[in-house]
Amino acid sequence: MRRRIDIAASIVVTPALMFLDEPTTGLDPRSRNQVWEIVRALVGEGTTVLLTTQYLEEADQLAGRIAVIDHGRVIAEGTSGELKASVGAGVLHVRVVDAGRRADAERVLAGVLGVPVVAEGDPVALSARVSDPLRVSEALAALARSGVEVTDFALGRPSLDEVFLALTGHPADDGGVPAAGVGVKA
Template sequence: MTTSHQVAIEAVGLVKKYGATTALAGVDLTVPTGTVLGVLGPNGAGKTTAVRILGTLLQPDAGHATVGGYDVVREAGKVREIIGLTGQYASVDEDMSGRRNLAMIGRLLGYSRSQAKERADELLERFELVDAGDRIAKTYSGGMRRRLDLAASLVGHPSILYLDEPTTGLDPHARNGVWETVRDLVLDGTTVLLTTQYLEEADALADSLMVFDKGRVVASGRPAELKAQAGKQSLDVRPAEPAHLERVAAIVTEAVGARPSVDVVNTLVSVPVSDGTSMPVVVRRLDEAGIAVTELSLRLPSLDEVFLALTGHAAEERPADAVLEGAGR
């Protein structure tokens, strides 16, 4: 690794305007070395602009940033030596095979022909792309393509990795595979900046979170802190028999002192609570009434609820293909 800085990425007051549109209106962020920062926000919140600046693809109109201790504008070349970019920020060549894409990047980084080939083989194996290695990337499935993107960003052993919505449009199996890879990289000491629209993904991978909205950071902190910031917990009870829904609702009303919402479709009774004191009462009453439940939980609000509470509007999701369409600009 090039530096022993405790802070891998630091940005102060980043501003970027496109004509009358303000993409970033003064963003500060800090990512300690070896940690994962999750950047959340809807389309157009400024996430991509921020990462493009940190990836030296774009210069800020105001503010400054260092990556690995190097200034992203004045020492862009140094920054490029330690970073890896994926997906929307930097694509692979769809008209070449996976193997050739990786070998080409190796050659560009100065590997000899045989080293580049060896490195490509190594990455194809690691990302389970050996069989598809000689097919052109256009023919890859969504999951394979995402793995190739990730492999392409890792050719030069970056110590800092930018991941752009790495699992958008992937099925749960492929998604878990990408998550595992990211966790492995972090274990090896890689610093990761991850943008995502999936709150679940940020919750699963990130050490700390930032929520972007309209070019500003509207909240930041550890996932649990953000959840607590959004307020109340909720008590969920799921009876085994749908027929018991009303009786469960009555028990919860009595124990908590508030009328719960009853979700008939999901067979779920849910009520906001300020603490967990009513939980034992509910358990005892259910037991006395002889009602079996499949789920009884006191949970923190979901990150979707957090986002709504922080920004005053829901995190709209765009269709998966729109994410790919917007690439490169």
């Protein structure tokens, strides 16, 4: 509620330029969406909004342009689509039935796709950046031939989280000190 009051006080008179520093930190999903709608309305009325956030979904939803900052330096800048395209054409996400077979699935996928495969935090999940979507069907067929059962899979564009990790090579928090973030212009 306090964040919404802060934003409301800032827009009593429609500003030409507004700075928002992590405006949705600690908000529940409904309140976060309301803040997003306020920001979109401001931009629609001609206000330039400079937003800092480490919630990359927020940047993806609101930003016209994004600057990725690592250790105080801008390392990449562009639209969400441009940044996503800079790290690869797509990402394959695979979930296996048996967590004990995840290492087998990782080996098969890496062999067929010819790219590194990342074991996600979920013990049955893997992901890999792919540039050739035709290889995905080959990889899934190879998993079936090797006896690794898959519960689901998805091929999509990389998320801004994946873009951030690819560009910086590390998570946003480096030993407890915020080392990286994203600045956005809505």
